[in-house]
Amino acid sequence: MSLAFFVVFGIFSTLIYTSVTRGLLTSETNNVRDTMSAVDSRFNVYHTPLTQDQVHHRLSPHVPRKNLGRDQEGRLFTENPEDFYRDSLSKQLTRGDLSLVLYNDQGQVLFQSGDISADFAKTDVQKKIVLVNPKHGPNYLAVTMPIRSSSTHKIIGYAKINDGLRNYHHTIEELHRNIIATVLVVLILSFVLGYFLTQPLVRRIHQINRTIDKIDEDPDSQARIPVQQATDEITDLAERFNHMLDRMQEYTNQQKEFVEDVSHELRTPVAVIEGHLKLLQRWGKDDPQVLDESIDASVNEISRMKKLIQEMLDLTRAEQIETNYTNEITQANATIEQAYNDFRMLHPDFKIDLDNTVPDNTQVQIYRNHLMQILVVLLDNAVKYSKDRKEINLSTSTENGMLSIAVQDFGVGINQQDLQRIFNRFYRVDKARSRESGGNGLGLPIAKKIVEMYKGTITAESAVGSGTVFRVNIPLVNKNKINM
Template sequence: MPTKKRGNPKSIRWKWGFLLSIAFFLLYFLSALLMLNVYKSYQYDQQKNEAENLLYSVQSALSEIDTKLSVNSVESMFEKISVSTVTKGLQSVGNYPFLEDLKSRGANIRVFDTDGQLLYETQKSYTTFIKNPDTYLRETKLNDLEAFVAGGPILSQEDSFLLGYVQIVFRLNDYHKVVSQMTQYFWLVTALVLVLSAAAGYGIAFYFFRPIKQMVDTMDAIEEDTLSETRIKISKSKDEFTDLSVHINGLLDKMALYVTQQKQFVEDVSHELRTPTAIVEGHLKLLNRWGKEDPQILDESLAASLTEIQRMKTLVQEMLDLSRAEQVEMHYKNEVTPIRNVVLHTFHNFKMLYPDFVFNLDDDLSREIYVNIYRNHFEQILVILMDNAVKYSTDRHEIHLSISESMSYVQIAIQDFGEGMSQEDQQKIFSRFYRVDKARSRNKGGNGLGLSIAKELLEGYKGDITVESVLGHGSVFRIQLPILKNYVPDEEL
């Protein structure tokens, strides 16, 4: 199956980069759009207030005319306003006269007599006028743009006599100009933020998912070379990615170890089976040529062949035991064994089998202890260790067996006073097919699998095994297993 090209758009880094970019952009866009609308609303209200103030000021100014409204009286009043700095709330802007200031701001003042006839207007306008006894301000549209139309009666200041009407068309020139500029700025900044959001989104995604990229690259290297020593670089961030990297590196180390052991296992099995197979083949060829006519050679060849076949049978059985030992957690997780009972049983069996040996037992337990282990497996471990102690004893035929309880573990020690082993041998003794002295071990019938089986079984039951040895003075093997707390056997219920 071809490997997918790394860095493609379907990568999680690209997906998260896209999502982060969209999130950043939407966060800006919605916030900016809200602020723009708030600003537009504020400016709109300001313009509305200005229109109301302008209407009030014009009404107040025109109400000072004590005669009937006419074109001349209205023009005279507006000229007077343009000269004054402040007249009833109307203020000139800089050096601009009042009317010019109104024109620049898009405001148009229209004055009507009591009959609704137009007397005066600052600019030509086609806005409809309707006599209204009340002051009003309404929103309208002029050339598809928002505008205000305000108006009301003009009453004399002295007796509130109706002089006429005033109408102001407020085109909101300042408002539309500012809003137009702000809208342009908004879209320019939006385009810039879009680019920045994409850069920030993809940058953050690539930065935070860098450990995953390293994991993928490491897996690619492992896929090409199973025994590659490439490992994920551990960051200093101490986050979940760091923990995951540590666990993956540990898993890769175990995989490399298992692959190495598998290769060694196959090589060792091939080597171990090659010798007995060659011996049996040699004897059969000898018999086939002429040995079957000689009773002595026939007996010797058959005996040797049977010995080698028995050796191969033992080797195959030990290999099966080793493979089963790796699966104890799956098949025997609910098994319970009384440890003291099994130790005493094995101790007495070995005393009977080897009467020329002295077996000593130190039992420090005051009660029976139960452990989560299959009874046959525990007996097999004890037999392997006791059998090795007997095999490798030299002149001093003495074996010490002890059992004790420490904290939440039961501890068992088996000591012999035989050959012992070097420090280098102690580090390798639990490896498959390893023998301290291969020639002597073969003569004693060993394949170098017993201690490997014991170690695999103990580790499957959360136990442990260690060795202490002095070359020429013997060895002590110590095993420990976790005790089942508050366990009550069925017969005591």
């Protein structure tokens, strides 16, 4: 606001300064023009070239003889200029810092008054008033005009008129002083106004600081910055800050929910194992059939707990990829073919097709075990949900600097409502079937986290009864980076 105030004041001052200087210069120009008319009307009555006597007679009839003199070249001059300015022309010359030189038709000086150079050049003769800017000294107005006889229209002499612009320069200097004084007043006023105008902003910043201090003391605090009914930048900042705090609170709640979900997932196998052990402790150990069933059930639950813990560790490690594995490089084809061969061996009853168009020696910006983990998660997921048509298509290619992986199954498919949540932790489309197959709902979230940590993308397309396609894109290694 202070800057805008200064800009407006600067424009206003410039306009005033320009208007005043232009007006003063126009006034001085008109004064010179009036003098030109007075000189011309005074001497154009003669038919012959001007002489010193004619000039003296027409220009200074009231000058006392004792004040008249002649210089070394015989030119008339007056020792007391005040005696010269007695008639109408003299009064015209007194309207400012005017000087006059009169010449005959040959350019010889007949009369000179004031501080003016008597040098004469016919090239300077014109009725155009010009503003002269000398290298040393102030500027002034000058004109050299011919004097023509009113009857014969012949040139009978010349007149040179200068206006030293004394009043003009005095007024401009006064204007400069006034502008400087005004600038100082405006500067002080802007500081005072700026202080009072910034106080509300300072108070808002203090509110933000107090809110931050409260959250530092209690991360679960619901403290928020008070939002006022305004449209300034501080209000916008406060709204954004509150939104950020809400997001942080949401993340905190998600972490709490994660811990609660893990506790719930562990509670069930622990309860199952505890129930079987108590059964065996009471009487089941004497019954071979009950003993075998309890041992088998306990082993299965322990295996599921072990897998759950491992997946939780994998998810935690995936969140640390950006710190520990950003420079890892992997040969794409070797890892893809290993995952393909492993699943063909583990599931001989499945028809697993591989369509690999990745060029040899293609390197991808990912840790090898993480790429293998992504492939395992997607292929294992396809196996679990392909009960009727046991067929899986694995296709890989490179385009636009990315390694593209697509895993397609022809299983039960996923409806659109569930498709939006399959990457959420512990989310299972069919909880009964997932528990049967040992799924904990962490495989896809782990794969998604790994892909995102390596600046890639993972998406899913599905139709109920027709199967599902997972697509993954992971950046290839920049060739320039390899050369470095």
